[in-house]
Amino acid sequence: MAEPPAQEPLVKEIPPKGADLSAWYTAVCIKAELVSYAPVRGCVVLRPYGFGMWENLQRELDMRFKDTGHENAYFPLLIPESLLVREAEHVEGFAPEVAWVTQGGQEKLEERLAIRPTSEVIIGVMYAKWIQSHRDLPVLINQWCNVVRWEKATRPFLRTMEFLWQEGHTAHATAEEARAETEQMLEVYRDFAENVAAIPVYAGRKSASERFPGALETFSIEALMPDGKALQSGTSHDLGQNFSRAYEITFSDADQQLKHVYTTSWGISWRMLGAVIMVHGDDRGLRIPPKLAPLEAVIVPIVKGEERAPLEKARELGKTLRAAGFRVRVDDRDRSPGFKYSDWEMRGVPVRIEIGPRDLEAGSVSLVRRDKQKGEEGSRVPVTFEALSATLREQLTSIQSSLFAQAKTFLQSHTFAPTDRATFLEECKNRAGMVDIPWCSRPQCEAGVKDQTSATTRVMRELQQPGALCVACGEPAVVNAYFAQSY
Numbered sequence: 001m002a003e004p005p006a007q008e009p010l011v012k013e014i015p016p017k018g019a020d021l022s023a024w025y026t027a028v029c030i031k032a033e034l035v036s037y038a039p040v041r042g043c044v045v046l047r048p049y050g051f052g053m054w055e056n057l058q059r060e061l062d063m064r065f066k067d068t069g070h071e072n073a074y075f076p077l078l079i080p081e082s083l084l085v086r087e088a089e090h091v092e093g094f095a096p097e098v099a100w101v102t103q104g105g106q107e108k109l110e111e112r113l114a115i116r117p118t119s120e121v122i123i124g125v126m127y128a129k130w131i132q133s134h135r136d137l138p139v140l141i142n143q144w145c146n147v148v149r150w151e152k153a154t155r156p157f158l159r160t161m162e163f164l165w166q167e168g169h170t171a172h173a174t175a176e177e178a179r180a181e182t183e184q185m186l187e188v189y190r191d192f193a194e195n196v197a198a199i200p201v202y203a204g205r206k207s208a209s210e211r212f213p214g215a216l217e218t219f220s221i222e223a224l225m226p227d228g229k230a231l232q233s234g235t236s237h238d239l240g241q242n243f244s245r246a247y248e249i250t251f252s253d254a255d256q257q258l259k260h261v262y263t264t265s266w267g268i269s270w271r272m273l274g275a276v277i278m279v280h281g282d283d284r285g286l287r288i289p290p291k292l293a294p295l296e297a298v299i300v301p302i303v304k305g306e307e308r309a310p311l312e313k314a315r316e317l318g319k320t321l322r323a324a325g326f327r328v329r330v331d332d333r334d335r336s337p338g339f340k341y342s343d344w345e346m347r348g349v350p351v352r353i354e355i356g357p358r359d360l361e362a363g364s365v366s367l368v369r370r371d372k373q374k375g376e377e378g379s380r381v382p383v384t385f386e387a388l389s390a391t392l393r394e395q396l397t398s399i400q401s402s403l404f405a406q407a408k409t410f411l412q413s414h415t416f417a418p419t420d421r422a423t424f425l426e427e428c429k430n431r432a433g434m435v436d437i438p439w440c441s442r443p444q445c446e447a448g449v450k451d452q453t454s455a456t457t458r459v460m461r462e463l464q465q466p467g468a469l470c471v472a473c474g475e476p477a478v479v480n481a482y483f484a485q486s487y
């Protein structure tokens with residue numbers, strides 16, 4: 001087994017995660033080469049390593065969308081103003097964030113064009129043309145695209161003016177089908193968050209004040225960040241007939257009656273990558289769950305002087321692993337092994353494979369796991385060349401579940417169920433985590449809590465204890481709600 005060379009002070013450029021999450025977050029995003037700030041205010045460039053994470057997210061979600069019967073399509077970026085204003089609540093909700101095109105070439109436009117903040121409108125107009133009969137239903141379409149929402153602050157992945165996302169838009173003959181679709185996609189998001197991003201979430205219904213503009217009901221998944229703030233990571237909306245009435249999406253039903261369809265929309269953006277970075281990272285940098293990692297393993301040959309054999313063997317093993325379907329790179333840069341170790345640690349590659357002259361003689365390599373601390377049991381695993389592929393697969397599976405388990409422990413130890421108002425307000429105010437109470441669901445009660453603590457309801461679920469009183473105000477409770485401050 002190769003001696004682990006001394007670390008060069010590369011990772012010291014990242015401030016400790018615990019001291020200042022925000023400074024750590026920005027430093028990691030930039031230094032791990034996920035993003036660069038662009039010369040346009042509010043925008044970032046997604047660099048190849050960051051795009052690699054996005055591609056894996058896309059592949060995993062897209063597979064789940066197809067499995068549930070959806071197809072991909074693409075709609076225009078620009079929306080005429082006259083179309084946008086038809087659904088009043090929707091346009092009011094988005095008005096402060098819409099960017100407008102007012103001129104084309106030398107010509108001032110007669111009608112302003114909105115750059116899509118979301119695509120319910122342009123898609124609704126097309127559905128009105130495509131849908132005639134109950135035989136045309138359901139329509140199950142997803143779009144992968146960018147949207148623009150005018151933002152003042154910029155934080156990579158979490159808050160940018162232009163961002164990447166997917167938006168699903170479906171149309172159904174009945175309210176029940178639309179609700180079932182909304183719930184199905186919420187479950188797809190929960191499954192993706194937990195089993196791919198390795199982030200445990202609370203899934204449920206939003207309160208009226210947190211609802212999507214124009215929706216009947218909004219459902220979301222909420223993750224807890226290390227600073228005790230919640231991050232809404234995916235939303236699924238039951239739009240009822242609000243959009244089909246505004247955009248005249250009708251069909252003749254089996255009973256020959258002309259009816260309005262029921263629509264849904266649902267989306268996950270690159271914000272999810274922000275959650276992955278914050279939830280799993282540590283003082284040494286990123287820790288990317290294997291299923292999202294652009295590189296599952298990196299092979300570092302330990303080459304001294306003219307000795308070329310470890311490099312050649314590394315290339316051969318790399319080729320074998322790639323052929324077996326792994327995302328692997330051989331790091332043959334002209335840098336010391338120590339530099340490479342800390343570089344890949346910072347970039348969060350789940351497994352490092354070290355191979356030196358002595359390993360070569362022994363016919364083995366060392367696998368080093370990024371999810372474990374140095375010296376921790378199981379952090380370094382010796383493995384023969386023959387067993388490499390099988391062992392790597394096992395280790396990646398184990399890393400995926402260990403990251404989820406660590407995040408789950410954090411969520412559980414930061415979920416509170418206070419029974420008195422003072423403790424409840426204290427926990428909300430101090431960002432203790434997710435604060436779960438029986439709640440009256442009255443908007444005035446929610447607004448009062450927000451005024452005093454900055455916390456809002458994240459998601460609601462069934463009342464756990466029938467007859468309970470609202471911990472925030474003492475009125476009869478109708479649901480259980482998680483309160484937290486949020487991103």
Ligand SMILES: [Zn+2]
Nearest residue numbers: 440445470473
């Ligand atoms: Zn209340």
